Amino acid sequence: MTLRHASYFLLMAVLLVLVGVLQSWSVAMGLLNMCLISAILALGVNIQWGYAGLFSVGTMGFVALGGLAVVLTSMPPVHEAWSAGGLGVLGGLAIGVLAIIAAVQVHRRMAKGWARLAVQAVVVIGGFFLYRAVLDPAVDAIEGTNTAVAGYLGGAGMPVILSWVVGGLLAAGAAWVIGKVSLGLRSDYLAIATLGISETIVAIMKNEDWLSRGVRNVNGLPRPVPYEVNLQNNPDFVAWAQSFGFDAVEGSSIFVKACYAVIFVVVLALIMWLSERAWNSPWGRMMRAIRDNETAAKAMGKDVKKRHLQVFILGSAVCGIAGAMLVTLDGLLTPATYQPLRFTFLIWVMVIVGGSGNNWGAVLGGFLIWFLWIEVEPIGIWAITNLTAAMPEDSGLRAHLLDSAAHVRLLTMGIILLLVLRFAPRGLIPER
Amino acid sequence: MKKLLLTTALVGFAAGAAQADDVPLGIILGFTGPLESITPAMAQAAEMAIAEVNESGNFSLGTVTSVRGDDGCIDSGMAVATAERLVTSDRVLGIVGADCSGVTGAILQNVARPNGVVMVSPSATSPALSTAEDDGLFFRTAPSDARQGQVVSDILVDRGVESIAISYTNNDYGAGLADSIQAAFTAAGGTVTMVASHEDGKADYSAEVGALAAAGGDVLVVAGYVDQGGRGIIRSALDLGAFDTFELVDGMIGDSLLEAMGDEIQGSYGQLPGADNPGTETFQGLAEAAGFDGTSAFAPESYDAAALIMLAMAAAGSTASADYKDHVMDVANAPGEPIYPGELGRALEIIAAGGDVDYVGASAVELIGPGESAGNYRELEIRGDAFETVRFR
Amino acid sequence: MDFLNALVLLGNFVLIPAISYGSQLALGALGITLIYGILRFSHFAHGDVMAFGTMAVILVTWWLQGMGVSIDPLPTALLALPVGIAVAAGLLLGTDRTIYRFYRKVKAPPIVVVMASLGVMFVVNGLVRFIIGPDDQNFADGARFLFTVRDFKEATGLDEGLGLRWSQLITIVVTLAVMSGLFWFLNRTRTGKSMRAFSDNEDLALLSGINPERVVAVTWLIVAVLVTVAGTLYGLDKSFKPFTYFQLLLPMFAAAILGGMGNPLGAVAGAYIIALSEVGVTYAFRKFFQYLLPESMEPSGLMQLLSTDYKFAVSFVLLVFVLLFRPTGLFKGQSI
Structure with missing residues (x-):
């Protein structure tokens, strides 16, 4: 990293401090936490795109799976629901998986022809109806149990930090399946396929209420850090906060956010260290070789498809971890908030702007773009107010422009992406 | 110059802050x-x-x-x-x-x-x-x-409705309300033929309405938002001739509904929180x-x-x-x-x-x-170009 | 009688909605497949350009309505179409000039151009919301129904009814006209033939003296016609909302890939397949079978294969299956 690149990070720090001074420290810390998570997400995408040149736009799906993992890991199990239909759900899912495995086996073992197609069709369709027959009543039973607060199976009741690992594993597992299916496709086809699959994952989370309450959301997820209320009631803490000049409420809020920030920094540093190691290892060189010239790498005897699968799984796992961290920070899982613009395309902008193929670049992109995503709106309002100050108070155009200020966000992101692609296609911190 | 700007900004910021009283x-x-x-x-x-x-x-x-x-x-x-x-x-x-x-x-x-x-x-x-x-x-x-579900059920039973289908907006509000309506109406002896969700912000609801129509029912209960999918469902149901009468929950009561299709849903009814x-x-x-x-x-x-x-x-x-x-x-x-x-x-x-x-x-x-x-509701019915209050519950 | 009832039921709830939706998708998918064939990249900004063109149509329609112009029973928006097409063409040619042409010149890999189209998507997305706002806009006027379900029931005496809206009829007629025009253009005119030659083999086409910039410009013009017509028909039939148009990107791409990228006929077929399966798989067939089967065999359940919540997932499952077993699509598309 050169001096110039270090100065970018310094500038970022100054920007955050400025927010702390001008708006409030609580806002600045909140921004910092989201920047850290965005940086991890950008690292995940960078592993797929920067290392291996995979154009996967399914990031949102893996982030959502990470979020799901938090519920499945950390919420206490709902015993009532388990006794109502737990076995039925597990049985149904097992039937579904078995049917797919059977269909794949038929495909492998039988000779090509109409007979194979017929047997496959019978296995798949029969399996589907059997699956629905076992699953549906169990799901109805579970969703009937006290829907206002439960109506789902609950989780394993384990510490919430553990869910970050589970989130990574869950995303990796899904990536294995998706990769098996779609990695053979050409670049743009892969993009469309992953886009569709990520939408499907979110649709499942929205509609399968027995899993994570669907759109009813799961509130009150456990936290790895103390609750503000408890801190405020702790005289030692209050005295300690006051020694820094904060009152109890503000102090506790900042303290909690700082705790999160520390944990996030540790995770980010760990992933960063591993990514850098991988990049500089023979494995990393091989990935770049495949990325830059697939045919040559194949001729050298490299198993391109297998390597692609590997790197796809790794990148997705990182996105899953970030997704779990995000939900832990929010304290609730709301599947409806997963939108492709916000959780897929915005991350891509981070990677491209920061510098694809450079981990430091991805981190910087994560920080910078998230900062702009949040702060462009107030800046836009400020700019429009000043630009239209000459217009009369009741001008229709002025009111319209002020109302539309929120959309400046999308416009700015697009323009930044286009400018970077054209004039600095290698990003702010280019690949070495 | 920069310093000056920063100071002005800070002063401006402080001026915006709350005064003591x-x-x-x-x-x-x-x-x-x-x-x-x-x-x-x-x-x-x-x-x-x-x-x-x-x-x-x-x-x-x-x-x-x-x-x-x-x-x-x-x-x-x-x-x-x-x-x-x-x-x-x-x-x-x-x-x-x-x-x-x-x-x-x-x-x-x-x-x-x-x-x-x-x-x-x-x-x-x-x-x-x-x-x-x-x-x-x-x-x-x-x-x-939970209270509104009971009120919906009461209104339906009083009007002699025996079977309903429910379409709810796919979020916590819609899902929760659909649950309570279903529970209350079933307890009152009515039949719920289908409970299906709709996503807000889609342009086309013919598939959703097709499924609801196949399930049947005297009345379609729409538990959604008037400026969103709820209106789309009603539009589609009218176009396809699937339902004529609708029971509208509180989120569905709005003048934009009357403007869009007031003369086609005369006699439909709903409720809003309110008391005599x-x-x-x-x-x-x-x-x-x-x-x-x-x-x-x-x-x-x-x-x-x-x-x-x-x-x-x-x-x-x-x-x-x-x-x-x-x-x-x-x-x-x-x-x-x-x-x-x-x-x-x-x-x-x-x-x-x-x-x-x-x-x-x-x-x-x-x-x-x-x-x-505690939950008082007024029952409304679409008559002419307005929601008219029928009675309080 | 029962058989007729079943048929009418299916027509009202599955066939007519699916055909009009399929027509709208087909026009969009044709645009995607043309861009892919000639310019060789996936145009991610397609849905938002569609919204942009439709927005221009809406603004002009409002102006016309304000002036008291009307062609009842047809919607006024049809009069505004040419303006919308011109605006969309201006936008597309403008983006080509400022953005895509640069990448053509430096022979950037297609994926970089796709990224650039993502950037265009963001910008156009923001522009549309900035100008007309993110909300539903109503611009349909004229008569709504050609005949309603009730009219049909009274006229035929059947238990089931069938309604047909003007917007559906217009959609089908206009789509047929635009598609036949396009195929005539591609197969019969000199420019159309040079476009196909360019798509089949770029080097050979260049060698035989075809001007690539002209081919590209004509492509964008055709795409402008296709997206604006598709967007306007969709808006008339359903409603205009910028976010919905962005979401249309997915089924349109699915249709184009399903039929074989770069193959116009495939795109049309793909669009109808996607539309039919989206509506068909999620339709509850209980009533249909009640008419057809004897009473003893009547189904008790809803006979619905998949809940409507997963409607959009249907196109992706289809897509993945096709890509796995026939990577070039149903009709042979090109793969570079």
Whole structure:
């Protein structure tokens, strides 16, 4: 990293401090936490795109799976629901998986022809109806149990930090399946396929209420850090906060956010260290070789498809971890908030702007773009107010422009992406 | 030069900060999103209550000001960020809001509880909020949907409907309401042929309506939003000739529905929170004078939410949430002198004199159990170009 | 009689909605497949350009309505179409000039151009919301129904009814006209033939003296016609909302890939397949079978294969299956 690149990070720090001074420290810390998570997400995408040149736009799906993992890991199990239909759900899912495995086996073992197609069709369709027959009543039973607060199976009741690992594993597992299916496709086809699959994952989370309450959301997820209320009631803490000049409420809020920030920094540093190691290892060189010239790498005897699968799984796992961290920070899982613009395309902008193929670049992109995503709106309002100050108070155009200020966000992101692609296609911190 | 700019910015910032005897209240509603057509009237109603208290001169704790914030109705990330800004930067001492149930829960858990600020929601109706951990900080002037489900069932049974299909908007509000309607109607001996969700913001609902039509039913219950998928479902059902009569939940009552297809859904019916209460009419008169529509959904509840916070502050003699949160139930319920809209000044006088008030307000406020409205509804029917009140329940 | 009832039921709830939706998708998918064939990249901004063109149509329609112009029973928007097409063409040619042409010159890999189209998507997305706002806009006027379900029932005496809206009829007629025009253009005119030659083999086409910039410009013009017509028909039939148009990107791409990228006929077929399966798989067939089967065999359940919540997932499952077993699509598309 050169001096110039270090100065970018310094500038970022100054920007955050400025927010702390001008708006409030609580806002600045909140921004910092989201920047850290965005940086991890950008690292995940960078592993797929920067290392291996995979154009996967399914990031949102893996982030959502990470979020799901938090519920499945950390919420206490709902015993009532388990006794109502737990076995039925597990049985149904097992039937579904078995049917797919059977269909794949038929495909492998039988000779090509109409007979194979017929047997496959019978296995798949029969399996589907059997699956629905076992699953549906169990799901109805579970969703009937006290829907206002439960109506789902609950989780394993384990510490919430553990869910970050589970989130990574869950995303990796899904990536294995998706990769098996779609990695053979050409670049743009892969993009469309992953886009569709990520939408499907979110649709499942929205509609399968027995899993994570669907759109009813799961509130009150456990936290790895103390609750503000408890801190405020702790005289030692209050005295300690006051020694820094904060009152109890503000102090506790900042303290909690700082705790999160520390944990996030540790995770980010760990992933960063591993990514850098991988990049500089023979494995990393091989990935770049495949990325830059697939045919040559194949001729050298490299198993391109297998390597692609590997790197796809790794990148997705990182996105899953970030997704779990995000939900832990929010304290609730709301599947409806997963939108492709916000959780897929915005991350891509981070990677491209920061510098694809450079981990430091991805981190910087994560920080910078998230900062702009949040702060462009107030800046836009400020700019429009000043630009239209000459217009009369009741001008229709002025009111319209002020109302539309929120959309400046999308416009700015697009323009930044286009400018970077054209004039600095290698990003702010280019690949070495 | 830079230094000068920074100083000006800082001075400007400081000027915006609250003065010592100001009592800022946050009004956090979905000014964008699926309820954006009714939130302006809600905010104006709350601000009207604030203006009334200030003008009376009987509020000894300072001048009440209001700070508006947008929660997007369904975007919990945005809602929490907004509430965070209002509480930590604008230092609001109480929150009127939020509007939709999902974001209300998010703000309650992530901002209100950590910072110990009282929230009074005028329109969050999810049953899940009844049992949410709230440290005694959360109240609502709207009833829980568990109650609305019962009312819907009663209306249907009284009208001789035997079978219904339910289409709900795919979020916590729609799902919760559909659950309670289904439970209540089945318990009353009716048949529910199908309960299916619809996504908001889609352009085409023919598949959803096709499935509902195949299931059949005398009436289609639409548990959604009037400016969103709910209207699309009705449009599609009319086009395909699938249903003629609709039962509309509170989120579906809005003039835009009548404008879009009023003459095609004559005789359809629905309900809104409201009571046979002289205060409602007084409130509508006041609203008209203030220049907004007092019959707009949840506007009375918003007025009451703001009024309750200020009366509780007066009763506690303190603007700190920890002090006045215990007085909200006292001022809302009997015993005491009944207080209607426009009488906030008198209520403050009584409180100052050590008396007791029973706030009735614009929506017949009666808080029960976990601090939520007992739930009075008015049954509406579409006749001509208006929703006409048929009776109160 | 029962058989007729079943048929009418299917027509009302499955066939007519699916055909009109399929027509709208087909026009969009044709645009995608043309861009892919000639310019060789996936145009991610397609849905938002569609919204942009439709927005222009809406603004002009409002103006016309304000002037009291009307062609009842047809919607006024049809009069505004040419303006919308011109605006969309201006936008597309403008983006080509400022953005895509640069990448053509430096022979950037297709994926970089796709990224650039993502950037265009963001910008156009923001522009549309900035100008007309994110909300539903109503611009349909004229008569709504050709005949309603009730009219049909009274006229035929059947238990089931069938309704047909003007917007559906217009959609089908206009789509047929635009598609036949396009195929005539591609197969019969000199420019059309040079476009096909360019798509089949770029080097050979260049060698035989075809001007690539002209081919590209003509392509964008055709795409402008296709997206604006598709967007306007969709808006008339359903409603205009910028976010919905962005979401249309997915089924349109699915249709183009299903039929074989770069193959216009495939795109049309793909669009109808996607539309039919989206509506068909999620339709509850109970009533249909009640008419057809004897009483003893009547189904008790809803006979619905998949809940409507997963409607959009249907197109992706289809897509993945096709890509797995026939990577070039149903009709042979090109793969570079």
